[in-house]
Amino acid sequence: MTMEIKSATFVTSLAQYTEEPPVTLPQLAVVGKSNVGKSSLINALCNRNKLCKTSSTPGKTRLINVFLINDDFHLVDLPGFGFAKVNKAEKKRWGEMMEDYFQQSTLLKHVLQLVDIRHEPTEDDIVMNRYLRQSGIPFTVVATKVDKISRGARSKQLAPICRTLLAQPWEVFPFSSATGAGREELLTKIETAMSPPLSANADCDTMVAHPPVVCEVGSIKE
Numbered sequence: 001m002t003m004e005i006k007s008a009t010f011v012t013s014l015a016q017y018t019e020e021p022p023v024t025l026p027q028l029a030v031v032g033k034s035n036v037g038k039s040s041l042i043n044a045l046c047n048r049n050k051l052c053k054t055s056s057t058p059g060k061t062r063l064i065n066v067f068l069i070n071d072d073f074h075l076v077d078l079p080g081f082g083f084a085k086v087n088k089a090e091k092k093r094w095g096e097m098m099e100d101y102f103q104q105s106t107l108l109k110h111v112l113q114l115v116d117i118r119h120e121p122t123e124d125d126i127v128m129n130r131y132l133r134q135s136g137i138p139f140t141v142v143a144t145k146v147d148k149i150s151r152g153a154r155s156k157q158l159a160p161i162c163r164t165l166l167a168q169p170w171e172v173f174p175f176s177s178a179t180g181a182g183r184e185e186l187l188t189k190i191e192t193a194m195s196p197p198l199s200a201n202a203d204c205d206t207m208v209a210h211p212p213v214v215c216e217v218g219s220i221k222e
């Protein structure tokens, strides 16, 4: 049975992820290029229109926004990358914010890596994917905005995403915040990902054992 989101509330916005932020539950973070639909996905999953601010102007989410789901876990909306209009200082700040987050968020259990189903993943998407793998952070690739293409075009569009992000077709979750397509499937995945592991190795299906981080997410600077 699909997990039900019974409650979703805003907890805090952080400009920096310090060593002891006021978040104490397991975390599910959402990452991806600016405008890919991170905030919309959170709203759609929670069945709330205005929990997260969304915008057709890329770069809307500039802070780390934390939401409490069912009193069980924190859903973290991270600022998007690849937003061309921000200046160099802002890009540097983004890189540092993300590095701090990934290095210090000891409660991070799973990441949803979003890519737009209509486009081949960018260099930044690939760096992010490599970073997650090398850090051993379990993640799920979500292909957003599926309502914008025909059903028939889906598998054709998914092929380059699978190839560049080293995923099998069944590991990529097609999703639409506009129609709710893929919502149930993604909620089921999230439920499994956020449940306490039965054993220390329970996350092995998605987790690749790797040495400590060698790829710097802060190098994303497009």
Ligand SMILES: Nc1nc2c(ncn2[C@@H]2O[C@H](COP(=O)(O)OP(=O)(O)OP(=O)(O)O)[C@@H](O)[C@H]2O)c(=O)[nH]1
Pocket: 032, 033, 034, 035, 036, 037, 038, 039, 040, 041, 053, 054, 055, 056, 057, 058, 059, 060, 061, 062, 078, 079, 080, 081, 144, 145, 146, 147, 148, 175, 176, 177, 178, 179
């Ligand atoms: N048709 C359609 N539009 C979508 C979907 N998801 C998001 N959008 C639109 O895409 C735009 C960007 O969505 P956001 O959710 O704000 O994107 P974001 O990834 O949070 O962007 P940043 O906060 O800038 O990083 C908005 O105009 C949304 O309405 C979707 O599944 N289908």
Ligand SMILES: [Mg+2]
Pocket: 038, 039, 040, 053, 054, 060, 061, 077
């Ligand atoms: Mg956003």
